[in-house]
Amino acid sequence: xxxxxxxxxxxxxxxxxxxxxxxxxxxxxxxxxxxxxxxxxxxxxxxxxxxxxxxxxxxxxxxxxxxxxxxxxxxxxxxxxxxxxxxxxxxxxxxxxxxxxxxxxxxxxxxxxxxxxxxxxxxxxxxxxxxxxxxxxxxxxxxxxxxxxxxxxxxxxxxxxxxxxxxxxxxxxxxxxxxxxxxxxxxxxxxxxxxxxxxxxxxxxxxxxxxxxxxxxxxxxxxxxxxxxxxxxxxxxxxxxxxxxxxxxxxxxxxxxxxxxxxxxxxxxxxxxxxxxxxxxxxxxxxxxxxxxxxxxxxxxxxxxxxxxxxxxxxxxxxxxxxxxxxxxxxxxxxxxxxxxxxxxxxxxxxxxxxxxxxxxxxxxxxxxxxxxxxxxxxxxxxxxxxxxxxxxxxxxxxxxxxxxxxxxxxxxxxxxxxxxxxxxxxxxxxxxxxxxxxxxxxx
Amino acid sequence: xxxxxxxxxxxxxxxxxxxxxxxxxxxxxxxxxxxxxxxxxxxxxxxxxxxxxxxxxxxxxxxxxxxxxxxxxxxxxxxxxxxxxxxxxxxxxxxxxxxxxxxxxxxxxxxxxxxxxxxxxxxxxxxxxxxxxxxxxxxxxxxxxxxxxxxxxxxxxxxxxxxxxxxxxxxxxxxxxxxxxxxxxxxxxxxxxxxxxxxxxxxxxxxxxxxxxxxxxxxxxxxxxxxxxxxxxxxxxxxxxxxxxxxxxxxxxxxxxxxxxxxxxxxxxxxxxxxxxxxxxxxxxxxxxxxxxxxxxxxxxxxxxxxxxxxxxxxxxxxxxxxxxxxxxxxxxxxxxxxxxxxxxxxxxxxxxxxxxxxxxxxxxxxxxxxxxxxxxxxxxxxxxxxxxxxxxxxxxxxxxxxxxxxxxxxxxxxxxxxxxxxxxxxxxxxxxxxxxxxxxxxx
Numbered sequence: 001x002x003x004x005x006x007x008x009x010x011x012x013x014x015x016x017x018x019x020x021x022x023x024x025x026x027x028x029x030x031x032x033x034x035x036x037x038x039x040x041x042x043x044x045x046x047x048x049x050x051x052x053x054x055x056x057x058x059x060x061x062x063x064x065x066x067x068x069x070x071x072x073x074x075x076x077x078x079x080x081x082x083x084x085x086x087x088x089x090x091x092x093x094x095x096x097x098x099x100x101x102x103x104x105x106x107x108x109x110x111x112x113x114x115x116x117x118x119x120x121x122x123x124x125x126x127x128x129x130x131x132x133x134x135x136x137x138x139x140x141x142x143x144x145x146x147x148x149x150x151x152x153x154x155x156x157x158x159x160x161x162x163x164x165x166x167x168x169x170x171x172x173x174x175x176x177x178x179x180x181x182x183x184x185x186x187x188x189x190x191x192x193x194x195x196x197x198x199x200x201x202x203x204x205x206x207x208x209x210x211x212x213x214x215x216x217x218x219x220x221x222x223x224x225x226x227x228x229x230x231x232x233x234x235x236x237x238x239x240x241x242x243x244x245x246x247x248x249x250x251x252x253x254x255x256x257x258x259x260x261x262x263x264x265x266x267x268x269x270x271x272x273x274x275x276x277x278x279x280x281x282x283x284x285x286x287x288x289x290x291x292x293x294x295x296x297x298x299x300x301x302x303x304x305x306x307x308x309x310x311x312x313x314x315x316x317x318x319x320x321x322x323x324x325x326x327x328x329x330x331x332x333x334x335x336x337x338x339x340x341x342x343x344x345x346x347x348x349x350x351x352x353x354x355x356x357x358x359x360x361x362x363x364x365x366x367x368x369x370x371x372x373x374x375x376x377x378x379x380x381x382x383x384x385x386x387x388x389x390x391x392x393x394x395x396x397x398x399x400x401x402x403x404x405x406x407x408x409x410x411x412x413x414x415x416x417x418x419x420x421x422x423x424x425x426x427x428x429x430x431x432x433x434x435x436x437x438x439x440x441x442x443x444x
Numbered sequence: 445x446x447x448x449x450x451x452x453x454x455x456x457x458x459x460x461x462x463x464x465x466x467x468x469x470x471x472x473x474x475x476x477x478x479x480x481x482x483x484x485x486x487x488x489x490x491x492x493x494x495x496x497x498x499x500x501x502x503x504x505x506x507x508x509x510x511x512x513x514x515x516x517x518x519x520x521x522x523x524x525x526x527x528x529x530x531x532x533x534x535x536x537x538x539x540x541x542x543x544x545x546x547x548x549x550x551x552x553x554x555x556x557x558x559x560x561x562x563x564x565x566x567x568x569x570x571x572x573x574x575x576x577x578x579x580x581x582x583x584x585x586x587x588x589x590x591x592x593x594x595x596x597x598x599x600x601x602x603x604x605x606x607x608x609x610x611x612x613x614x615x616x617x618x619x620x621x622x623x624x625x626x627x628x629x630x631x632x633x634x635x636x637x638x639x640x641x642x643x644x645x646x647x648x649x650x651x652x653x654x655x656x657x658x659x660x661x662x663x664x665x666x667x668x669x670x671x672x673x674x675x676x677x678x679x680x681x682x683x684x685x686x687x688x689x690x691x692x693x694x695x696x697x698x699x700x701x702x703x704x705x706x707x708x709x710x711x712x713x714x715x716x717x718x719x720x721x722x723x724x725x726x727x728x729x730x731x732x733x734x735x736x737x738x739x740x741x742x743x744x745x746x747x748x749x750x751x752x753x754x755x756x757x758x759x760x761x762x763x764x765x766x767x768x769x770x771x772x773x774x775x776x777x778x779x780x781x782x783x784x785x786x787x788x789x790x791x792x793x794x795x796x797x798x799x800x801x802x803x804x805x806x807x808x809x810x811x812x813x814x815x816x817x818x819x820x821x822x823x824x825x826x827x828x829x830x831x832x833x834x835x836x837x838x839x840x841x842x843x844x845x846x847x848x849x850x851x852x853x854x855x856x857x858x859x860x861x862x863x864x865x866x867x868x869x870x871x872x873x874x875x876x877x878x879x880x881x882x883x884x885x886x887x888x
Contacts, residue, residue: 025627032625035657037568041537061556063655068635075632080623080657083564089533090568093485110552112505112588120527124481124534143651144556179524181476183469186746188519191512207587211507213479213524302630 008387008422009274009394009436011101011243012047012406013367014040014055015084016075019280020366021309022300023401024075030402034081037090043402044091047098050410051424053435054099054130055091056223056243056396057084061105062140070308076367085117092125099432101130101223101241106163107156108136108145112206114163115170118220119212127217127431130241131167133224133234135160157230162201164222164238165444169197171219172443173209217431218441227255227341235273236262240438243396244277245342246370247349252277252391274436276394277386280369281405283412287374294373297400298362306361313342313364325358369398376416383413384422452831452866453718453838453880455545455687456491456850457811458484458499459528460519463724464810465753466744467845468519474846478525481534487846488535491542494854495868497879498543498574499535500667500687500840501528505549506584514752520811529561536569543876545574545667545685550607551600552580552589556650558607559614562664563656571661571875574685575611577668577678579604601674606645608666608682609888613641615663616887617653661875662885671699671785679717680706684882687840688721689786690814691793696721696835718880720838721830724813725849727856731818738817741844742806750805757786757808769802813842820860827857828866 016034017024024031033039044055060078065071071079084102092100100121104114114131122129135156136142142150151159178193197208224231224239235242236259246252260270284290307320310329314320323329329350350360363371372382386392399405417423428435460478461468468475477483488499504522509515515523528546536544544565548558558575566573579600580586586594595603622637641652668675668683679686680703690696704714728734751764754773758764762777773794777787794804807815816826830836843849861867872879 024625024632025630027627029627031627031632032623035567035623037537037570040568060655061560062651063653068638072633072635072638073630078655079633080618080655082568083560083656086529086533086561086564086568089530090537093481093534093537108554109557110589113553116505117527117530120530123479124484124526124530126481140651143649145554146647146649174524179476179479181468183471183473183475186469186517188468188475189516189523191516194512194516203590205587205590207506207584209507211504211522211524212527 002388005421007424008383008417009276010052011054011056011099011276011394011396012052013058013278013396013398014043014047015058016081018401018405019076019369019398020297020400021074021076021305022297022302022365025300026297026401026404028401028404031075033402034075039402040082040087041091041094043406044095044098046403046406046410048095050406050414051427052098052397053394054101054432055088056101056132057088057103059084059103059105060138060141061108061136062138062144064138064140064312065308066140067308070304073302074305085121088129089121089124092121092128097427097430097435099128099130099221099435100125101132101221103132103134105134105136105141106160107150108141111163111166111204112170112210115167115210116212119171119210119214122215122217122220123213127215127433129215130221130223130432132243133160133164133222133238134226153228154230157234159203161234161237162203164234166197166199166204166206168219168222168238168444169199170206170208170210171214173197174214176214179213215431217433221432221436221438231341232259232262235259236268237266239273241274241276241436244275245345246277247345247352249386249389249391252386253389256390256392272439274393274438276396277392278367278369278396278398280366280371280398280400281379281409281413282371282373283376283379283408285375287378290373290375294371298365301362301365303358306358306365309361309364310346310357313346315343320357323357326356328354328356329360366400367398376412379413380416380420383417384420387422446832449865451868452827452861453720454496455498455500455543455720455838455840456496457502457722457840457842458487458491459502460525462845462849463520463813463842464741464844465518465520465749466741466746466809469744470741470845470848472845472848475519477846478519483846484526484531485535485538487850488539488542490847490850490854492539494850494858495871496542496841497838498545498876499532500545500576501532501547503528503547503549504582504585505552505580506582506588508582508584508756509752510584511752514748517746518749529565532573533565533568536565536572541871541874541879543572543574543665543879544569545576545665547576547578549578549580549585550604551594552585555607555610555648556614556654559611559654560656563615563654563658566659566661566664567657571659571877573659574665574667574876576687577604577608577666577682578670597672598674601678603647605678605681606647608678610641610643610648610650612663612666612682612888613643614650614652614654615658617641618658620658623657659875661877665876665880665882675785676703676706679703680712681710683717685718685720685880688719689789690721691789691796693830693833693835696830697833700834700836716883718837718882720840721836722811722813722840722842724810724815724842724844725823725853725857726815726817727820727823727852729819731822734817734819738815742809745806745809747802750802750809753805753808754790754801757790759787764801767801770800772798772800773804810844811842820856823857824860824864827861828864831866
């Protein structure tokens with residue numbers, strides 16, 4: 001049961017021009033948003049006008065793929081865009097309330113550097129930062145970091161958990177009110193309120209302390225997206241927000257109950273975690289019009305790009321050239337080192353909905369987001385059902401392209417949810433944690 | 445001989461409240477500037493109002509020292525402040541012309557991550573970024589990066605040179621006009637204008653390409669500060685701007701001729717490097733008043749802090765407690781792994797000017813900057829002499845504290861230099877490279 005007055009939370013996926021691989025080709029799209037600071041600022045400001053909780057930036061430390069002829073046909077494969085931490089630091093200065101969530105990868109970063117930069121973003125934004133913790137499942141990334149192969153799945157999560165503990169520990173280097181900055185006595189900080197970490201572990205030794213003060217929300221919100229077994233366990237221990245991906249509401253409910261059920265053993269309450277599946281939304285005054293919007297967009301998906309999308313997720317274990325546009329994929333695939341949860345979800349989706357190859361890659365064009373299509377009332381019905389039946393505490397809105405997708409959301413969906421009492425009419429607070437309804441974190 | 449109309453370049457040292465360890469204690473100082481984004485923004489805007497070339501941020505990936513009772517008495521030992529890349533990304537949005545130079549350390553970073561973040565800052569600021577390349581000479585930093593000791597001086601420079609080559613190579617991943625972003629044809633980028641790096645070296649293997657497009661100045665300006673033999677060699681190969689530190693004009697002239705003389709063997713012209721010694725400036729309507737300003741400030745230096753400053757530079761090889769405030773240091777020190785160029789300069793300064801311990805640490809309170817004290821005309825005379833006699837192409841202004849030091853510079857020094865035709869009256873261009881008079885870089 002939801003508390004009376006509980007609101008649905010929303011983040012917007014703000015990388016490049018949006019989440020749909022053909023979105024940049026739409027006549028109304030700001031196609032260069034990923035490399036145009038004015039467009040990126042306009043996006044964050046529009047999301048703030050729509051009272052959304054945060055801008056979410058995905059990331060990759062390499063292009064996703066190595067066939068440049070294929071890559072050159074799109075913007076969603078991390079081919080060329082701002083780096084998330086620098087972009088969000090810039091966006092902090094042209095917004096006042098919206099949260100700023102960046103994806104950073106634990107596989108090739110140093111925990112001290114990551115903790116420090118996020119703390120700095122958090123401080124300069126007045127407590128609006130979030131860190132989406134991911135591990136690398138991308139062979140192209142390994143090649144940029146002096147490795148032939150990326151570490152396997154279990155090893156990556158082992159490192160990620162130690163990494164997350166160090167980062168969280170460093171973020172508690174300073175107690176509240178540690179800086180008297182007293183000119184008379186000459187005391188800049190109170191040494192009794194400073195703490196060494198002295199971490200010595202399997203992967204890292206980190207002494208600390210962090211040389212950045214805490215923000216009004218103490219430290220950035222911890223976000224996580226992995227849906228594998230170790231991913232869910234890591235989420236139960238650390239995550240305050242989860243960016244999920246589910247083909248059906250039943251899947252989302254199962255995931256929701258599963259992860260929230262694991263939290264007690266880490267001494268955490270289910271209220272300390274906001275679960276947000278990814279959705280794409282096609283909304284118009286009639287359902288037909290909404291469906292037409294979607295069809296028009298998906299028709300722009302280049303088959304070369306679409307097939308490569310599937311190949312990327314399936315990890316080179318199947319020769320897609322043997323399948324025609326209207327064929328169906330086999331049920332079983334050999335094991336590989338690709339991200340398992342994505343593989344499994346993709347095959348499940350294809351078989352449950354009996355999708356052809358073209359239908360499947362069109363669906364993947366929007367990062368595999370769950371599509372919601374209809375009038376404002378129909379869209380709100382579906383969001384409300386997911387929220388009330390505990391499939392979601394909120395959603396990551398995978399806008400197909402900027403600005404139209406986000407404008408439609410603000411103009412049509414927000415007022416309908418507000419009428420139902422399910423969406424804020426003003427920001428509750430000034431920090432990301434405050435707006436998400438999350439408690440101030442305590443020293444672990 | 446200077447070209448007619450040549451201007452003196454100026455950067456402002458903008459870390460924490462300023463470069464003087466007692467600056468934050470001055471009644472007029474914005475003591476918390478290092479952790480207050482409004483104050484940091486005001487500093488960058490005032491420097492831009494003064495038509496300076498860039499804001500320069502120093503950095504350390506750890507507090508400089510481990511005695512918290514000593515550290516707690518100051519702000520200049522990197523105890524708690526914004527991280528440079530995130531801060532400069534924020535400042536990019538509240539300024540339009542001034543350059544943004546951040547110190548980042550090659551000893552514990554990954555070249556791909558560093559190249560990418562600087563390219564992103566450069567792009568979002570419209571071509572105003574600079575990278576001050578340093579190596580770690582700080583044992584506290586090693587403890588935050590899973591090491592017992594930092595690598596020795598030669599090893600650090602060997603890594604730094606390979607690191608700089610990789611970063612510069614990655615910055616040339618894209619030719620000019622590589623992004624048609626053509627909605628009709630579906631071509632986002634031109635694959636013929638993208639280049640792999642495929643670096644395989646002693647310390648790193650980095651495949652590339654970088655997934656950030658180039659800025660209008662192609663890539664960030666390369667800044668360097670080391671004055672050791674390998675430091676000067678690295679500067680001759682890579683540096684476009686040098687932040688120097690010299691006790692006398694003769695020393696500065698010798699350094700200037702030395703480094704510029706090494707450039708030819710790397711196929712570079714002396715015009716491709718701007719040498720900027722660090723200075724502190726005390727200016728008032730009379731010389732006595734200027735001297736009084738300085739004395740007042742230095743009287744605020746806490747002896748505990750001052751002695752620790754010397755100990756930090758001298759690397760624990762001498763027991764300073766054996767020396768009184770009015771004693772003199774010995775001429776010779778045993779070898780150590782501390783930064784040699786700083787050690788040598790410190791001893792030279794103490795002996796040439798016959799400074800007592802207290803006088804020496806007072807001088808060090810402003811990061812060892814060369815002090816210029818006098819009326820606007822006297823200050824301009826000295827700056828002009830250094831400039832015309834090839835001791836300097838410009839200066840890093842180590843402001844003692846914000847805002848007064850910078851206000852005095854703008855109000856008193858800038859108009860006098862403008863009257864002499866030695867200071868710009870408007871920005872020449874929109875990029876840092878354009879304002880510094882540096883050519884667009886070519887693919888190495």
